[in-house]
Structures are given as structure tokens and as C-alpha cells.
Amino acid sequence: MKFATLADDAHRDGRAVAVSDDLTTCRAMPVSLLDMLAQEPNAVGPRGPEMPFAEADALAPLPRAAQFLDGSAYVNHVALVRQARGAAMPESFWTDPLIYQGCPAPCLPATAPITGDPNWGIDFEAEVAVITGDVPQGANPEAAAAAIRLVMLCNDISLRNLVPGELAKGFGFLQSKPPNAFSPVAVTPDALPGWDGRKLHGALRVDLNGQPFGRADAGRDMTFDFGQLLAHAARTRPLPAGTILGSGTVSNRGADGGPGRTVAAGGAGYSCIAEQRMVETILTGAPVTPFLQPGDRARIWMEDDHGRSIFGTIAQEVQAP
Amino acid sequence: MKFATLADDAHRDGRAVAVSDDLTTCRAMPVSLLDMLAQEPNAVGPRGPEMPFAEADALAPLPRAAQFLDGSAYVNHVALVRQARGAAMPESFWTDPLIYQGCPAPCLPATAPITGDPNWGIDFEAEVAVITGDVPQGANPEAAAAAIRLVMLCNDISLRNLVPGELAKGFGFLQSKPPNAFSPVAVTPDALPGWDGRKLHGALRVDLNGQPFGRADAGRDMTFDFGQLLAHAARTRPLPAGTILGSGTVSNRGADGGPGRTVAAGGAGYSCIAEQRMVETILTGAPVTPFLQPGDRARIWMEDDHGRSIFGTIAQEVQAP
Numbered sequence: 001m002k003f004a005t006l007a008d009d010a011h012r013d014g015r016a017v018a019v020s021d022d023l024t025t026c027r028a029m030p031v032s033l034l035d036m037l038a039q040e041p042n043a044v045g046p047r048g049p050e051m052p053f054a055e056a057d058a059l060a061p062l063p064r065a066a067q068f069l070d071g072s073a074y075v076n077h078v079a080l081v082r083q084a085r086g087a088a089m090p091e092s093f094w095t096d097p098l099i100y101q102g103c104p105a106p107c108l109p110a111t112a113p114i115t116g117d118p119n120w121g122i123d124f125e126a127e128v129a130v131i132t133g134d135v136p137q138g139a140n141p142e143a144a145a146a147a148i149r150l151v152m153l154c155n156d157i158s159l160r161n162l163v164p165g166e167l168a169k170g171f172g173f174l175q176s177k178p179p180n181a182f183s184p185v186a187v188t189p190d191a192l193p194g195w196d197g198r199k200l201h202g203a204l205r206v207d208l209n210g211q212p213f214g215r216a217d218a219g220r221d222m223t224f225d226f227g228q229l230l231a232h233a234a235r236t237r238p239l240p241a242g243t244i245l246g247s248g249t250v251s252n253r254g255a256d257g258g259p260g261r262t263v264a265a266g267g268a269g270y271s272c273i274a275e276q277r278m279v280e281t282i283l284t285g286a287p288v289t290p291f292l293q294p295g296d297r298a299r300i301w302m303e304d305d306h307g308r309s310i311f312g313t314i315a316q317e318v319q320a321p
Numbered sequence: 322m323k324f325a326t327l328a329d330d331a332h333r334d335g336r337a338v339a340v341s342d343d344l345t346t347c348r349a350m351p352v353s354l355l356d357m358l359a360q361e362p363n364a365v366g367p368r369g370p371e372m373p374f375a376e377a378d379a380l381a382p383l384p385r386a387a388q389f390l391d392g393s394a395y396v397n398h399v400a401l402v403r404q405a406r407g408a409a410m411p412e413s414f415w416t417d418p419l420i421y422q423g424c425p426a427p428c429l430p431a432t433a434p435i436t437g438d439p440n441w442g443i444d445f446e447a448e449v450a451v452i453t454g455d456v457p458q459g460a461n462p463e464a465a466a467a468a469i470r471l472v473m474l475c476n477d478i479s480l481r482n483l484v485p486g487e488l489a490k491g492f493g494f495l496q497s498k499p500p501n502a503f504s505p506v507a508v509t510p511d512a513l514p515g516w517d518g519r520k521l522h523g524a525l526r527v528d529l530n531g532q533p534f535g536r537a538d539a540g541r542d543m544t545f546d547f548g549q550l551l552a553h554a555a556r557t558r559p560l561p562a563g564t565i566l567g568s569g570t571v572s573n574r575g576a577d578g579g580p581g582r583t584v585a586a587g588g589a590g591y592s593c594i595a596e597q598r599m600v601e602t603i604l605t606g607a608p609v610t611p612f613l614q615p616g617d618r619a620r621i622w623m624e625d626d627h628g629r630s631i632f633g634t635i636a637q638e639v640q641a642p
Contacts (some may be wrong), residue, residue: 012561021576051591064387064561066426069495090490101422105387105561115458116548116557159557169411171421172493174390178557236437236480238618240385240426263602286334 002185003150004058004312005033014059018028018046019185023312025157026053033061033186037149038135055312058184061152062131066242068104068180069233070127070156071097075223077251077275080258084278097224097232099245100172102156107244108181110312113319114157114292116178119311121161126206126271126300128218129246130226131186135239144234145198145227150186153204153244153300154201155314157181160274160291176266183301184312193304194218198225200302204250206271207299213268213276216252216260218302220231251275258282294320323506324471325379325633335380339367339628344633347374354382354507358454358470358562376633379505381428382473383452387563389425389501390554391448392418396544398572398593398596400403402582405599409489418545419555420566421493423477428565429502431633434640435613436480437499442482443613443639447527447592447621449539450475450567451547452507454558465555466519466548474504474525474621475567476635481595481612501567504622505633514625515539519546521623523572527592527619534597535590537573537581539623572596615641 002021005014016036028048029036036044072078073094082089095294116122131150139147162176189195194202201219205212224232229245239245252260252268259275260268270276277287292298300314323342325336337350337357349369350357357365368476393399396414403410437443452471460468462496483497510516515523522540524549526533545553560566573581573589581589589599598608621635 011356035332035468066385067424072492093490096490098490098492099495101424101495103388103422103558104425105563106559120557138636162557167491169414169417169419170392170488170493171419172491174422174554175422179559190392233495236441236483236496237424238500 001188001191003029003033004053004060004185005061005063006057007059012063014063017053019053021191023185024053025050025307027051034064034242037131039065055184056111058312059109060182060184061150062242062244063107064105066104066240067242068102068107068244069099070102070246070248071099071224071229072248073097073222073224074248074251076221076253077249077259079217081274081278086202094223097229097305099229099233101171102177103179104244106179108179108183110184110314112181112316114316115319115321116159116290117321118293123158123160123273124206124292124298124300125158125249126204126214127156127202127246127248128204129182129244132230132239132243132245133241135230135234135243137236137238138236139231139234141225141227141231144230146226147230148187148189148226150253151192151195151200152186153183153302153311153314155181155298155300155316156246156249158272158274167317180313181316183314184318187311193310198227202302204271205301205303206269212263212269214271215263216250216268217270218247218250219280219288220252222247249275254305292318294318322512324350324354324382324511325374325506326382326384327378328380333384335384337372340374342512344376344506344630345374346371348372353365355385355563358452379633380430381503381564382471383565384428385426386428386565387424387425387561389428389565390420390551391423391567391569392420392545393569394418394543394550395546395569395572396580397542397569397574398580402595402599405602415544418550420550423494423498424500426563427500429500431502431505432634433502433637435637436640436642438481438642439612439614441480442483444479444481444594445613445619445621446479446570447479447525447535448475448477448567448569448571449521449525450503450565452561453551453564453566454562456551456555456564458555458557458559460518460552460555462546462548462552465551466546468551468579468601469510469547471507471509472513472516472521473496473507474623474632474635476502476619476621476637477567478502479593479595502635502637505631505634514631519548521624525592527590528626530618532583533590535592536584537571537592539568539571539590541573543568553625572597615639
């Protein structure tokens with residue numbers, strides 16, 4: 001099944017709707033998606049009559065998450081980021097997942113404007129994200145993967161120019177990782193083409209200002225699968241129903257071991273501007289592509305084998321401050 | 322007014338009650354505390370008859386927070402921690418607040434057992450925490466302080482032996498900062514003795530296994546007040562109603578500029594074991610006090626001028642794994 005959340009004046013968690021496979025119609029659910037997650041989503045039947053569904057009306061599937069955790073599952077990308085800035089990456093990064101605690105609320109709608117000072121270095125990061133039911137503390141990767149209730153897409157908005165100063169303080173991201181936007185629709189694993197139980201296979205499509213920017217396969221080069229990421233996070237805590245875990249920026253290696261070159265050049269392209277800038281730096285000594293400016297438009301989506309949108313589209317425009 | 326949250330089988334946010342000043346009786350509120358925070362808590366009247374209130378029945382005031390942010394407002398403590406481990410502290414730490422994103426759910430009840438492997442180096446951190454209404458992005462310290470709706474106490478449980486390895490990875494705390502426990506009762510600023518609008522004055526009382534361990538004044542040596550901390554967090558994001566921000570470990574300087582010596586020696590003592598171990602290290606070359614072991618009991622509370630408990634007591638015991 002596919003689910004979305006519509007605005008509800010009475011509650012910030014919104015009201016859930018079951019959405020048709022083709023994303024054109026929906027039916028009201030009796031409780032919010034957050035409340036449904038404590039149960040088995042497929043077990044709660046839709047109520048009310050069929051009505052039109054418009055992606056632009058959707059809030060994030062979970063306007064507030066229980067926890068928001070974001071991984072760095074595509075480690076080749078991390079290694080190259082560090083290479084570009086001349087920093088060593090510990091060998092343990094290939095075996096010990098890297099995850100940070102991010103902003104669990106507000107989770108932004110797919111069409112939310114991106115606000116902020118362009119001098120902050122605004123970037124998108126296209127990711128796959130899962131929403132869990134209850135994951136007990138100490139769950140192993142198999143049990144954690146079995147607790148995945150829904151899958152969606154995420155734009156992990158990053159303020160690149162605030163990152164170095166903040167990380168130098170030693171306690172991780174805060175100002176440099178503002179609220180994220182999510183696809184209009186979240187999909188249960190049983191209804192999701194390309195889902196193998198631990199990873200999502202298929203091209204994560206990213207367009208920047210109407211031009212193809214990224215077509216990386218989310219199932220390739222994912223060093224840690226969602227079961228492993230969730231188990232890492234659950235080592236010392238439970239993950240309550242409604243926890244979101246993002247994959248980190250999806251990234252495919254090119255033939256040279258680096259990330260896929262531009263889509264125009266026949267490569268997999270990039271899922272964030274920073275990665276393109278990193279490759280430009282390695283190739284030419286300096287980045288060329290600027291970070292997002294007011295008026296820039298980013299689109300993130302995935303398609304099934306018939307070219308139909310699976311999750312709807314994250315479509316955001318940067319607003320002047 | 323004082324508020325607490327009781328368990329509600331129908332919803333994980335629980336049901337709010339208004340608690341009498343002396344913490345002995347309560348009356349049901351019509352909505353959860355999380356929902357109340359989008360309004361003015363004093364504006365929602367209690368419903369239902371007066372009934373007995375028992376601290377042990379209370380959940381955390383917010384079983385799920387919108388965001389959980391934890392500051393390091395007592396910078397002298399941070400400076401000494403770094404001194405003890407031979408690391409330099411940037412001068413900017415005195416002017417630029419340090420805050421990390423922590424675990425927003427579950428927030429644990431005041432009497433929750435502390436679980437975990439004793440080899441992880443389990444420690445308590447006694448803190449003051451505020452709960453906000455809606456704080457818009459870019460709010461200044463004055464506006465942010467005005468959005469404080471409730472004040473409570475927090476035990477920011479820390480797994481000290483997991484900290485160095487995790488921070489070395491560069492993305493902050495995850496496994497080393499499991500869910501926190503909170504006082505049974507949260508208090509509105511207008512009903513809170515010692516609250517000056519930005520800081521809470523008075524002794525934060527910590528007992529370890531029945532012996533006085535900390536009596537630091539939460540209003541002393543707080544380099545950044547709650548308005549400044551909230552404004553720092555809100556620079557690039559809104560803080561939704563139901564955001565919790567902790568002060569960081571409360572710490573008073575001793576006469577020598579170090580933290581207060583033991584309570585038994587007439588000092589202010591410590592609000593976490595790590596700080597006592599740090600002073601032991603500076604004085605004798607090695608820590609003496611062990612981190613928490615199964616069976617150890619920590620109590621955290623504050624009293625008004627008449628010796629009455631303001632927030633109720635955080636009273637936790639470490640369970641064998």
C-alpha cells in the first residue's frame with residue numbers, strides 16, 4: 001500500500017490517507033500515520049470514499065518523526081569527500097556504520113520552499129529513507145530490517161558552508177542540517193518494486209533546474225543495508241515506531257572508482273552538489289558548480305519499470321531570504 | 322501551574338494532568354501535554370475531579386519530544402573536561418554555544434531503570450531542561466526565551482566509554498547518548514521559584530546511593546542562558562512546540578576556578594560522575610570513583626525555600642543487563 005498525510009487543523013501529525021498505486025486517488029485512514037506505525041499499516045483499513053489525490057497537498061508522510069537518523073551508507077562517497085579535502089578516512093568506516101542524529105520535526109512537505117542564506121552553501125542530498133515500527137534495543141540487523149514499515153525518499157538539506165565550523169566543535173551537526181523534505185508518498189515494502197528487504201534497487205532521479213543531475217542506483221555501492229544501519233542505531237536504545245532512518249547521499253562508483261560522472265556524459269551523476277564539486281576539485285583543482293541560489297529548483301523521484309512515479313516527486317525551489 | 326503526563330493505552334503521548342503545587346493531587350487535562358504546548362498551557366483549563374498524584378505513576382512530561390537538544394552551557398566544566406584529557410578548548414567556546422541533537426523519543430519516566438552494559442561507562446548528568454512553544458527560525462534570544470512554556474529536570478544518561486570512539490568519527494553522539502529521563506513534573510515559568518526568565522537559580526540536588534553528590538546552583542556559572550541556547554539552535558530551523566532543550570551538566574566553579582569540590586568537603590559537588598573523576602585525575606593523576614554499576618541509585622531533584630520538591634524526583638537504579 002501507499003500512504004500520504006494531509007493537513008489537519010486539529011493535529012500536527014495530520015491525517016493519513018491510503019493512496020492509489022498511480023498516485024491519483026486516496027481514501028482517508030482512521031488515524032495518523034504516526035499512530036498507525038505502532039500497528040501493522042496494512043492491517044488498518046482505509047475508510048471514507050475515494051477522492052482525488054494531489055501530491056502538492058501532501059505533508060511529509062510523518063510531519064514529526066519519533067527519531068530522525070541519517071546514515072552514510074554509501075561509503076565510497078564518504079571516502080571521496082575526505083580525499084577531496086585532504087582528510088584521511090579511518091579504515092573502520094568500511095565496517096562500522098556512521099550515523100548522525102538529525103532533526104525529527106518539522107519534516108517538510110515535498111514542495112516546501114528551501115529557505116536560508118545562500119552564503120550558507122545550500123545543497124540537496126537525495127536519499128532513500130525507511131520508517132520503522134518498534135525496534136527494540138539490541139535488535140540484530142535481521143530483526144531491525146523486519147521492522148521496516150514504510151519506505152520513502154528524502155532531501156536531506158545541508159548547509160555546506162556551516163559544516164566545517166560546526167564539526168570542528170566536535171558534537172556533530174545542528175545548524176548545518178536544517179529540517180528535511182520527504183516524498184509525498186511512503187510505500188510498504190510488499191508494494192515496492194526494487195525492494196529486496198534490506199535495500200532499494202533502481203535509479204534515484206535528481207534533476208537540477210530541469211536538467212538531469214543524478215541517476216544513481218540506490219541498490220548499488222550501498223556498503224551498509226538498512227538492517228545494519230538500524231541495528232547500529234538500536235545498539236543502546238530502542239527505536240520507537242515512527243523512527244526515520246535515511247541512507248545518506250546515494251552515490252555510485254564510476255569506472256575509475258570515483259563517483260559516476262555527469263549524466264550528460266553517460267554516468268550516474270550525483271545526488272548532491274557537493275559531490276559534483278568534489279569531483280571537479282579532484283579533476284581541475286577547483287569546484288565549478290555553485291551551491292543552490294534563489295530560484296534554483298531541485299527534483300527527486302524514482303520510477304517503476306513502466307516509468308510511473310513510485311513515491312511522487314520532491315520538488316523544491318530555493319527562496320530568496 | 323505544574324503538569325505531568327500519565328500513561329494512556331490509546332496514545333503514546335499520554336494524557337496530561339495538572340498537578341497541585343505540593344505534588345499530591347492532580348486533575349485531568351483535555352489534551353496531551355504535547356498538544357497543549359501549541360497553545361498557552363495556562364490557557365487550557367483542567368477538567369475532571371481532583372485525584373491523588375503519585376510521582377511513580379508519571380511518564381516523562383513529554384514521552385516524545387518534537388526535538389531534543391542538549392547544550393553545554395556551563396563552559397567552565399567543558400574547559401576542565403578538556404584539560405583533564407589534555408585537549409585544547411577553542412576560545413570561541415566562551416562565545417559560541419555548543420549544542421548537540423539528542424534522542425527525542427522515547428523520553429523516559431523519572432523512575433525508569435537505567436539499562437545497559439556496565440562496560441559502557443554509564444553515567445548520569447543532572448540538567449535543567451526547558452520545553453518550548455513554537456520558536457520561529459531566526460528568533461533572537463529574547464523571543465526564544467519568551468517561548469519557554471515549561472521547565473523540568475533531566476538526567477542525560479551518557480555512556481562514557483563509547484564517547485571517544487564515536488566522537489572520533491566526527492558526526493557527534495549516537496550510541497553514547499541513549500534516551501534520557503525527566504522529572505515527573507514540569508512547571509510553568511510563572512509558577513517556578515528561582516526562574517529569572519532565562520536561567521533557573523537554586524541547588525540542583527544529586528544523591529548517589531543515598532549520599533549527597535551534587536548541590537550545584539543551576540543559576541551560577543551558566544555561560545549561556547536558555548534564550549541564547551534556543552536562539553543558537555533556531556538559527557537555521559524552527560523549533561516546534563514540544564522541543565526540549567537541556568542545559569548540559571550543571572557545574573559550579575570552586576574557589577580555585579575548578580568545579581566545586583565534594584559536598585562532604587563543603588563544596589558544590591558534581592552533577593555527573595565524569596566530573597568527579599576528572600577532578601580526581603587532575604588532583605591525583607587517576608580517577609577513583611567508578612561509573613555506575615548494577616544496583617547503583619541516582620536521585621536528582623530541586624527544592625523551594627521551604628524544602629518542598631519543585632519537580633518531583635528523578636530516581637533511577639541501574640539494572641543488570
